[in-house]
Amino acid sequence: MALDRDQVVDAAWHILRSYGLGDLSMRRLARELGVQPGALYWHVANKQELLSVLAQRMVAPLTGSGGSPAQIIGAFREMVLAVRDGADVVSVAHALDPEGMQPAPLLTSALVRSGRDPQDAATTALTLVRFALGAVTAQQTRESMDLPTATMAAEFEAGVRAILA
Amino acid sequence: MALDRDQVVDAAWHILRSYGLGDLSMRRLARELGVQPGALYWHVANKQELLSVLAQRMVAPLTGSGGSPAQIIGAFREMVLAVRDGADVVSVAHALDPEGMQPAPLLTSALVRSGRDPQDAATTALTLVRFALGAVTAQQTRESMDLPTATMAAEFEAGVRAILA
DNA sequence: ACCTGAACACCGTTCAAGT
DNA sequence: ACCTGAACACCGTTCAAGT
Numbered sequence A, B: 001m002a003l004d005r006d007q008v009v010d011a012a013w014h015i016l017r018s019y020g021l022g023d024l025s026m027r028r029l030a031r032e033l034g035v036q037p038g039a040l041y042w043h044v045a046n047k048q049e050l051l052s053v054l055a056q057r058m059v060a061p062l063t064g065s066g067g068s069p070a071q072i073i074g075a076f077r078e079m080v081l082a083v084r085d086g087a088d089v090v091s092v093a094h095a096l097d098p099e100g101m102q103p104a105p106l107l108t109s110a111l112v113r114s115g116r117d118p119q120d121a122a123t124t125a126l127t128l129v130r131f132a133l134g135a136v137t138a139q140q141t142r143e144s145m146d147l148p149t150a151t152m153a154a155e156f157e158a159g160v161r162a163i164l165a
Numbered sequence C, D: 001a002c003c004t005g006a007a008c009a010c011c012g013t014t015c016a017a018g019t
Helices: A005-019 A026-033 A037-042 A047-062 A069-081 A086-096 A104-113 A118-144 A152-164 B005-019 B026-033 B037-042 B047-062 B069-081 B086-096 B104-113 B118-144 B152-164
Strands: none
Touching: A005 A026, A005 A047, A026 A037, A047 A069, A047 A086, A069 A086, A069 A104, A069 A118, A069 A152, A086 A118, A086 B118, A104 A118, A118 A152, A118 B086, A118 B118, A118 B152, A152 B118, A152 B152, B005 B026, B005 B047, B026 B037, B047 B069, B047 B086, B069 B086, B069 B104, B069 B118, B069 B152, B086 B118, B104 B118, B118 B152
C-alpha cells in the first residue's frame, strides 16, 4: 500500500504537536513513515507547503464557530497556543493571505455585525490577528525556554480590550 | 592580531543586513572572518547569544530618543523593518525580557507622561510592541516572497491608533 | 589565550534509476 | 505512479590538540 498525502500530513501534524517545529524535518518525517526523504516530494511540493497545510489544520475548528470578536480572537489564541511553535507556523500562513486566512474573515463579519463599517472592521481584524500572533510568539518562545508566562493571558485580554474599545 | 568579540558581532551584523537570517550561519560567519567555525565559540556562547546582541544593536538608536507613544512605536517599526528578518531576531529578545527590552520601557514612561496610570501604561506598552512585531513579521515574510506590502504601513498606523484610543 | 582539525549528528532538495 | 539510492550543498556545537 502506497503512501498518500494525508499520511504525510498526519505524521507531520503528530511530530509538530508532540515535539515542535525543531523536530519536524523532512528527514525525520520520512524516517517516521518508513520511506526515503526524497519520497515525500512526490506528495508535497516542499516543506513550506506542508507547513501551510498544518496551519490550516490548526485553525480549522474556528470556521463556522460564532461568537463576539473578543471570543473569536480568544479561541484563535487558544488553538495556536495549544500547538508547539504554533505561532511560527500560523504567522507565515497569515502573511501569505492576511484577509483570507482565519480568523480574519470571521472577525471582520463579527465586527460588521457589531456595528462597524466594513473598512474599519477589516483593519481592526488585521490588528487583532497581528497582535495575537505577536503575543503567542512571545509566549511560546518563553515556554520553549522554561521561562514563566503567568501574566501573559491577562496581558492578551487587556490588549484585545484596548483594540476593541 | 587575534579575533575579538566585536569583530564577530560586526561581521554577523553585516551578513544579517545584507543577506538575512537564512545566510547568517556560524559556518558562513567563520568563513567571512577567515577562521574555523569552532573559533567563534571562544567569543560567543552560541548563536542565540549572538542574535540577542544583534537585536540590541537594532533598537539601540531608540534609547534616549523622546517623542509620543505613537512616534516611539513608529520609530521601532522602522528600525526593525530596515533589517532583513529583523522581526524574527527582535521577537526572541522581546520574549526573553518583555519589560526590559526597548521600546517597552520607553513607551511605558511616555504613556505615564501622557497621563496613564503606571499599570495601564505597562500593559499598553506590551500591546504596542507585540502588535508591532506581529505586523513587521507579516510584512517581512511577504517581502521575502516578493508579495506586495503597499497597504501595510497604513494598517500599522490604524492599529496603533486603535490601541492608543 | 586563542585557534585548528576533526568529528558528531544532523539539514532540504534533486533526480536518475528502479519497480 | 511511486519510491530508492545517492548525491549536493549545507547546518550548530564540541573538544582534544596545537601555538
